Amino acid sequence: MTDRPDAGAFCYRHPDRQSYILCQRCGRTICPECQTPGAVGVFCPECMKEQRANAPRTKPAILTRLTGRGRPVVTYSIIGVTFVVFLLQLIPGLNVTQYLLFQPVYVSTFAFEPWRMLTSVFVHSTGFIFHVALNMYTLWIFGQLLESLLGRGRFLALYLISGLAGSVGVVWLAPPLTAVVGASGAIFGLMGAFLVIQRRLGGNMTQLLVLVGINLVIGFIPGTNIAWQAHVGGLVGGALMGLIFVETRNPRQRTLQTVLIVALTIVLLVLSLRYVFFPLA
Structure with missing residues (x-):
């Protein structure tokens, strides 16, 4: 049991970090360090790993390399x-x-x-x-x-x-x-x-x-x-x-x-x- 005001507002991988973003696939809260941008929303490391395992290997687009994960x-x-x-x-x-x-x-x-x-x-x-x-x-x-x-x-x-x-x-x-x-x-x-x-x-x-x-x-x-x-x-x-x-x-x-x-x-x-x-x- 946690005494935080909103336990769901903390990253499931880093319980000390507040976040407002949910994984597009599993719905768990993730901090900026754990986020991987997708076509719509972001993904947690586990869901991203699963998606990459099922996707064909391609070189990342230039825009993706420039923007980077979590960059504003x-x-x-x-x-x-x-x-x-x-x-x-x-x-x-x-x-x-x-x-x-x-x-x-x-x-x-x-x-x-x-x-x-x-x-x-x-x-x-x-x-x-x-x-x-x-x-x-x-x-x-x-x-x-x-x-x-x-x-x-x-x-x-x-x-x-x-x-x-x-x-x-x-x-x-x-x-x-x-x-x-x-x-x-x-x-x-x-x-x-x-x-x-x-x-x-x-x-x-x-x-x-x-x-x-x-x-x-x-x-x-x-x-x-x-x-x-x-x-x-x-x-x-x-x-x-x-x-x-x-x-x-x-x-x-x-x-x-x-x-x-x-x-x-x-x-x-x-x-x-x-x-x-x-x-x-």
Whole structure:
């Protein structure tokens, strides 16, 4: 008998390591060291050994060798794309920032460019390099943790939906002409999801709560020019995503998990239409 808050949330091969990932075949919990990515999900060492024994011998694909087992490929890809976009923003005449930033007015009867709710996550202020640097450093920290816990597909969904939720927060809490750029909403979503998951796994949340609290307070300081509305929206959206992942972690609940994620996305999209339902004067 174990006194852990959730014995099923520990790797069956390493009982001292918490994990959120289950083997695609046998359903046992496995830590990042024990995971082998498959076409869908990951496999534990025993199931992978059995699969390889029954499969024809082939040379591993170049992409497989590059990505490696357990590597946070999605996290690194988002960071890479964000820095490429930042460099493009610096080229005069391209107007990348203007084409990708978000304002609530872009989902209204005056203009309808809803994709900006996501594209704004990949652009940052060019006059303050620490904006993109700090966001990507925070993503690097939380991305590695969450991508190994959730898997690549779930992590990507978490990041994008949190970014969408951040834009919805701007729609409802900021003036309609407020222009926002940056990944802060998505990153606050990662924090929100991690808070929920840590609570479920029984981990220590004190330091994370302090970090989230400090960042939220900074956004309310006059003159900082920070879109605290995106922080709040992203935090709430990420927490809801974390709750969905936690409550549907059983492999038999995969369909329910997908349905709930789609439902949350639809709700966010409907909420973003505030100025379509109630046009600006």
